[in-house]
Amino acid sequence: MAFFRSVSALSRLRSRVGQQSNLANSVRWLQTPSSSNTDLYSELKELVPEYQERVKKLKKDHGSVELGKITVDMVLGGMRGMTALVWLGSAVDPDEGIRFRGMSIPECQKKLPGAFPGGEPLPEAVLWLLLTGKIPSKAQVDSLSQELRSRATIPDYAYKAIDALPVSAHPMTQFTTGVMALQVQSEFQKAYEGGITKARYWEPTYEDTMNLIARLPAIAAYIYRRKYKDGKIIPLDDSLDYGANYAHMLGFDDPEMLEFMRLYISIHSDHEGGNVSSHTAHLVASPLSDPYLAFAAALNGLAGPLHGLANQEVLRWIRSIVAEFGTPNISTEQLADYINKTLSRGQVVPGYGHGVLRQTDPRYTCQREFALKHLPNDPYFQLVSKIKEVVPPILTKLGKVKNPWPNVDAHSGVLLNYYGLTEENYYTVLFGVSRSFGVGPQLIWDRALGMPLERPKSVTLEKLEQLVAKSS
Numbered sequence: 001m002a003f004f005r006s007v008s009a010l011s012r013l014r015s016r017v018g019q020q021s022n023l024a025n026s027v028r029w030l031q032t033p034s035s036s037n038t039d040l041y042s043e044l045k046e047l048v049p050e051y052q053e054r055v056k057k058l059k060k061d062h063g064s065v066e067l068g069k070i071t072v073d074m075v076l077g078g079m080r081g082m083t084a085l086v087w088l089g090s091a092v093d094p095d096e097g098i099r100f101r102g103m104s105i106p107e108c109q110k111k112l113p114g115a116f117p118g119g120e121p122l123p124e125a126v127l128w129l130l131l132t133g134k135i136p137s138k139a140q141v142d143s144l145s146q147e148l149r150s151r152a153t154i155p156d157y158a159y160k161a162i163d164a165l166p167v168s169a170h171p172m173t174q175f176t177t178g179v180m181a182l183q184v185q186s187e188f189q190k191a192y193e194g195g196i197t198k199a200r201y202w203e204p205t206y207e208d209t210m211n212l213i214a215r216l217p218a219i220a221a222y223i224y225r226r227k228y229k230d231g232k233i234i235p236l237d238d239s240l241d242y243g244a245n246y247a248h249m250l251g252f253d254d255p256e257m258l259e260f261m262r263l264y265i266s267i268h269s270d271h272e273g274g275n276v277s278s279h280t281a282h283l284v285a286s287p288l289s290d291p292y293l294a295f296a297a298a299l300n301g302l303a304g305p306l307h308g309l310a311n312q313e314v315l316r317w318i319r320s321i322v323a324e325f326g327t328p329n330i331s332t333e334q335l336a337d338y339i340n341k342t343l344s345r346g347q348v349v350p351g352y353g354h355g356v357l358r359q360t361d362p363r364y365t366c367q368r369e370f371a372l373k374h375l376p377n378d379p380y381f382q383l384v385s386k387i388k389e390v391v392p393p394i395l396t397k398l399g400k401v402k403n404p405w406p407n408v409d410a411h412s413g414v415l416l417n418y419y420g421l422t423e424e425n426y427y428t429v430l431f432g433v434s435r436s437f438g439v440g441p442q443l444i445w446d447r448a449l450g451m452p453l454e455r456p457k458s459v460t461l462e463k464l465e466q467l468v469a470k471s472s
Contacts, residue, residue, distance in 0.1 A: 038143035041206060043132050048202065048448045055449050072468060075459070079274075084456070085282065087273030088445050089130040089438050097362035098271055100126065101133045105267060105362045113138040115241055120263040120370075123242045123437060124148065127213070130270060131441035145241050151214035152236055158182055159222060171223050171426045172303040176296050178219040182212065183292035192288065201288070202448035208291040209440035216433045217242065221249035228423050246433065250421065256374050257419040263370060264412065267363045268431050270438025276301040277308065277432075281439040282446065286454040291443050298439055299432050308431040312424040314351040315413030317342075318383060328379040335383075335390050343394070351410030352391055353403045360388075363408035371415060380414045 037043045067083045074082045090100050100108055112121035112135065124144045128136040136144070161181035162174050183189075191204040218236065225231055234249045243262035247253070252261075273279055280301040285294035302308035321338055322328045339349060354361060371381045388406050395404035413424060445451075459467070 038140050040128060040131065040140075040144050040147070040210075043128075043134070043140075044206065044444070047132060051445070051449060072464065075464065085273050085279070085454075086449075086451075087278070087282075087442060088133070089441055090270040090272050092272045094358040097359065098267075100270060101129050103129070105366050108266070109366070111135055113141045115244065115259070115262065120259055121266045122262055123265040123269070123434075126266045126269050127437050127441070130438060131444065148210070148214040148242055149236060149238055149245070151211050152218055154215055154218050154222075155182075155185065157184070158219065162219075162223060162226070167227055170303075171227060171429045172299060172309075172432070174223045174227070175220060175429050175432055176299045176303075178223065179212070179216075179292055179296045179299065182215060182219070183290065183296070185211070186290040186292055187211070188288075188290040198450065202444055205291060205447040206444050209444055212291055212295060213436045213440055216436055217246035217249055220429050220433050221246065223429060224250050224423075224426055228426070252420060254419060257421075260370060260374075260415055260419065263366065264415075264430060265434040265437065267366060267408065268434035270435075273442065275307065276304065277435050278439055278442070282442060283454050285443050285446060286451065291440065294443060295436060295439060298435065302432055302435060303428060308428040308435075310350055311409040311412055311427045311431060314409050315417060315424040315427070317350050318380065318387075318414065321383065322380075328383040330383070330386075332386060332390050335386055336394065339387075339391060339394055343398070349391055349395065352395060352406055354405075354407045358403050358405075360405040361407040361410075364406045364411050367408075367411040367415060371411070375415075375418050378414070378418050380417060384411060384414050 037046075070082060074080060088101075090098055092098050096104065098105065103111065108121050108126065108129070112125040112129065114120055114122055114125075122141055122145070125136050125141045128134070128140060128144060158178050158181040162178050165174055165177060187204040187207040188201070191200075196204065218233075222233055225233065229251060234251060236245055237248050240248055240258075241262070243265050244258040246265070247258050247261040252258070271278065273282060277298040281294045281298035284297040285291065305313065318328075321330070321335070324338060325334060342349060368385070371378070371384075375381055388410070391406075392404040413427060416422075416427065416430075417424075
């Protein structure tokens with residue numbers, strides 16, 4: 001069947017001796033090299049039984065363990081702080097920030113293969129890490145890169161579906177439309193209709209996920225070329241990696257831009273499971289909607305001003321500062337006055353604050369380090385640095401802000417603008433392509449681990465008041 005690997009590929013799978021892991025050593029493979037497999041599917045196939053056993057043991061031996069209490073603030077406050085789902089790829093610590101399979105961003109930059117020695121992590125390396133929990137070799141990353149290129153063919157009807165929309169449509173509207181058009185080729189849908197057993201749901205999910213990730217850059221680049229350029233498609237370059245190819249198909253071939261795209265995709269790939277786009281994908285996939293349907297829904301969540309759309313708002317706000325003073329070279333006093341005026345109008349300072357973090361976002365920090373290395377004298381970068389100096393004390397003084405520090409969106413727009421990608425309405429599409437690297441692996445694991453239909457309990461406002469009255 002279409003969703004199965006060839007017999008020759010399956011024959012390479014090594015038999016695995018079952019081991020009963022306890023909770024203390026259950027993460028023993030973190031930050032360890034992968035095996036000699038260069039095929040990601042084979043690597044994953046070996047891990048599935050072990051993960052399944054871990055979940056089975058947790059449910060059997062610890063199913064009644066309480067993980068915390070639910071408060072009224074959580075129910076009325078967007079479920080913040082409520083432990084409610086499992087997400088394998090990453091976790092966000094309020095003080096340390098994101099860790100990908102236990103690795104911080106600096107550790108990823110040091111240990112994951114790049115396009116050249118000392119380069120930024122290749123997105124393919126991050127994908128391997130998020131899916132397997134293991135550090136890939138350069139040979140494994142190169143093999144995965146080639147596999148993704150081999151899957152990247154776009155059917156004509158996907159382009160036609162996008163073309164049916166007016167060019168004026170927001171890039172995210174066009175992007176979601178393109179993803180939905182790709183759903184026609186869903187391997188999971190075919191397999192499910194063919195009667196595949198539940199134990200094998202993860203296999204066609206893997207195929208859909210890999211195909212989706214592979215095809216997103218071409219779809220996203222087409223939207224950019226259609227809306228902002230001459231509409232001509234720039235074909236994929238078989239010699240380039242995933243991030244570099246995306247930049248190339250957009251129309252950018254500056255080696256620094258290619259390197260920044262690798263960094264951008266890597267750091268935007270995942271941010272644990274509770275954010276809107278990631279949780280949406282998990283939720284929509286829980287009734288066995290295929291990865292295309294789930295990811296399209298995730299993109300619609302990402303398009304919200306309080307989530308992925310924030311990155312375009314940051315650059316607009318920075319440009320408004322420059323327009324106000326006629327130059328990006330302004331004093332900290334002038335900047336403080338402008339920020340206070342922004343806040344007095346009831347507006348927020350875009351790019352500052354985060355639902356979980358309580359320190360500067362490490363994704364901001366690594367972008368700042370990239371800028372210091374490649375564009376230290378850029379006036380817009382210098383303005384961003386000045387904003388970081390001025391904003392936190394002002395927000396702290398207000399006394400209402402839990403996190404006055406910059407997040408990932410505070411920096412990315414200025415870097416993209418520097419390299420010529422000036423159309424800020426498109427920035428969320430870049431975020432969307434990147435987020436597939438975190439959402440996709442989790443969808444595969446959701447099916448491999450038999451995660452159920454998500455169905456939390458809701459209460460009416462009256463019921464909530466009754467519950468509060470009983471407890472007081």
